[in-house]
Amino acid sequence: MTAPLRYQADLLLRSQRWLPPVILYAAFLGVGVQSGQPVLGSLGYTAAGLLPVAAWLVRICVTAEPPAARACVAAARGPARAHLACLLTALLVAVLLGLVATVVVTLISDPMSDGHRVPVPRLRAAAAGLPAALVCALLGTAVGALTSRPVLRSRGRAVPALLLGALLAVVSAGSPAQAAVSALVTGSRTGRAPVPLLPPAGAVLLTAAAFAAAGRLVARRSP
Amino acid sequence: MDRDLRLTAVGRRYGIRGPWVLRGVDLVVAPGTLTRIEGTNGSGKSTLLRLLARLDAPSEGRISGRPRTAYVPERFPSALPFTAAGCLTHLGTVHGLGREAAARAADTWLERLGAGAYAGTPMARLSKGSSQKVTVAQALLADPELLVLDEAWTGLDAAARTELERAVAERTAAGGAVVFVDHDPCRLAGTPDAVYTVTDGGLRRRTDPPGAPSGPVTVVTVRAAPGGRLPPDAVRIAVSAEETAPGRRRLAVPASHSDTVLRALLTARPPWHVVSVEPPSHDPQHPDPGSRP
Numbered sequence: 001m002t003a004p005l006r007y008q009a010d011l012l013l014r015s016q017r018w019l020p021p022v023i024l025y026a027a028f029l030g031v032g033v034q035s036g037q038p039v040l041g042s043l044g045y046t047a048a049g050l051l052p053v054a055a056w057l058v059r060i061c062v063t064a065e066p067p068a069a070r071a072c073v074a075a076a077r078g079p080a081r082a083h084l085a086c087l088l089t090a091l092l093v094a095v096l097l098g099l100v101a102t103v104v105v106t107l108i109s110d111p112m113s114d115g116h117r118v119p120v121p122r123l124r125a126a127a128a129g130l131p132a133a134l135v136c137a138l139l140g141t142a143v144g145a146l147t148s149r150p151v152l153r154s155r156g157r158a159v160p161a162l163l164l165g166a167l168l169a170v171v172s173a174g175s176p177a178q179a180a181v182s183a184l185v186t187g188s189r190t191g192r193a194p195v196p197l198l199p200p201a202g203a204v205l206l207t208a209a210a211f212a213a214a215g216r217l218v219a220r221r222s223p
Numbered sequence: 224m225d226r227d228l229r230l231t232a233v234g235r236r237y238g239i240r241g242p243w244v245l246r247g248v249d250l251v252v253a254p255g256t257l258t259r260i261e262g263t264n265g266s267g268k269s270t271l272l273r274l275l276a277r278l279d280a281p282s283e284g285r286i287s288g289r290p291r292t293a294y295v296p297e298r299f300p301s302a303l304p305f306t307a308a309g310c311l312t313h314l315g316t317v318h319g320l321g322r323e324a325a326a327r328a329a330d331t332w333l334e335r336l337g338a339g340a341y342a343g344t345p346m347a348r349l350s351k352g353s354s355q356k357v358t359v360a361q362a363l364l365a366d367p368e369l370l371v372l373d374e375a376w377t378g379l380d381a382a383a384r385t386e387l388e389r390a391v392a393e394r395t396a397a398g399g400a401v402v403f404v405d406h407d408p409c410r411l412a413g414t415p416d417a418v419y420t421v422t423d424g425g426l427r428r429r430t431d432p433p434g435a436p437s438g439p440v441t442v443v444t445v446r447a448a449p450g451g452r453l454p455p456d457a458v459r460i461a462v463s464a465e466e467t468a469p470g471r472r473r474l475a476v477p478a479s480h481s482d483t484v485l486r487a488l489l490t491a492r493p494p495w496h497v498v499s500v501e502p503p504s505h506d507p508q509h510p511d512p513g514s515r516p
Contacts, residue, residue, distance in 0.1 A: 069303055075371065079278055219277070
């Protein structure tokens with residue numbers, strides 16, 4: 001599995017298509033996060049913004065490869081695995097992006113709760129923020145996997161579905177991403193930063209299911 | 224590992240209610256065989272090849288067997304952000320080679336196909352023919368057990384076309400299966416073990432000996448060591464094998480397979496002695512053999 005992953009990662013890196021979502025994410029953080037703001041609230045914002053970016057990265061990875069090149073890889077490894085390599089590449093990039101953003105935001109923010117009442121140690125804040133970012137990266141790639149090839153093939157349907165799916169994943173009650181982000185926002189008010197356990201587990205399961213569904217469909221619905 | 228690829232009552236349609244492109248297809252691709260698929264444009268040849276390469280799942284029926292497969296699509300995109308050698312190294316590792324072995328194989332195959340000079344050229348700047356050479360090379364890098372060629376010869380120059388025919392002969396001689404579609408009826412003429420025609424969504428085996436021209440033939444004259452028997456590979460490939468004198472044979476073999484036959488003869492136990500090799504009279508590579516130095 002490492003060979004297709006390296007190939008996909010190199011393809012993404014050299015195609016430079018990763019630039020727009022990364023720049024947009026940086027701009028989103030630049031607008032919403034300022035140094036000296038309460039750390040947990042900023043981390044919640046950081047995690048929530050990562051979800052649509054992860055979905056977009058999946059769309060980029062899945063559509064970047066020309067169909068003929070995709071066929072060559074799929075013949076060697078099987079179409080499901082070739083597709084899985086695309087999805088995992090996007091997930092890895094999203095996780096990396098979330099990691100960097102969380103570390104930077106933790107360092108520049110104020111280690112206090114809202115209103116400077118309760119101190120929140122930076123390490124404790126990072127321990128709460130990193131799982132939240134992971135949850136959003138996972139769910140974002142799940143949304144991306146379910147709203148691009150092979151599930152939705154026309155761009156006219158795929159892009160609105162991706163945006164709607166990402167929005168719903170962030171705001172709807174019961175979504176692991178919503179749970180993780182709102183735990184951070186509440187934590188910022190109370191000054192307590194619990195490390196979330198249930199949301200990451202839920203996100204891993206949902207994402208695995210989404211990847212499996214996309215992988216099963218890829219040989220049935222090509223080209 | 225089951226190396227026989229077996230299609231049983233396979234059908235394929237695009238979409239749940241789309242028309243059937245193929246239906247009721249039974250086909251076995253055994254190791255070491257060369258199979259030609261014919262049919263008119265849009266008859267479903269490419270769909271069948273995609274099924275054989277396991278790129279598409281059948282809508283009905285069953286496909287069993289999973290040989291290590293390499294596929295050459297009709298067109299290769301030059302939109303990949305790699306150099307030719309970089310692309311091949313990546314695809315070589317995807318085919319299961321180590322990085323160094325992949326880089327070496329990439330160089331070897333680009334050289335064999337006459338594109339060695341373009342190894343460092345970005346894919347986007349390659350000509351159509353050169354990027355087709357990259358496609359062909361990626362399929363041959365890792366000695367696949369099943370090679371699926373969808374009009375792989377289209378766009379190649381004469382030397383690369385001959386080289387690809389030779390590579391196909393080598394693959395089958397080494398026990399790999401090759402399935403190909405090509406619009407040129409002379410392509411590898413006389414050598415396929417089976418020829419199938421796709422018509423009306425079904426597959427029919429062409430059993431009648433093709434009245435079509437049997438491509439260029441190389442005549443090899445060999446002498447046996449006492450008690451020597453023709454190796455089975457040579458017997459299978461040769462169009463004719465007349466005994467001109469006791470222990471002396473005159474073999475007519477398809478030009479694409481001459482190297483394979485010579486190798487079989489020379490590595491036989493006891494080895495045969497090669498007396499002469501006459502190139503085909505209408506070899507496109509050497510239109511006028513007399514004028515060569």
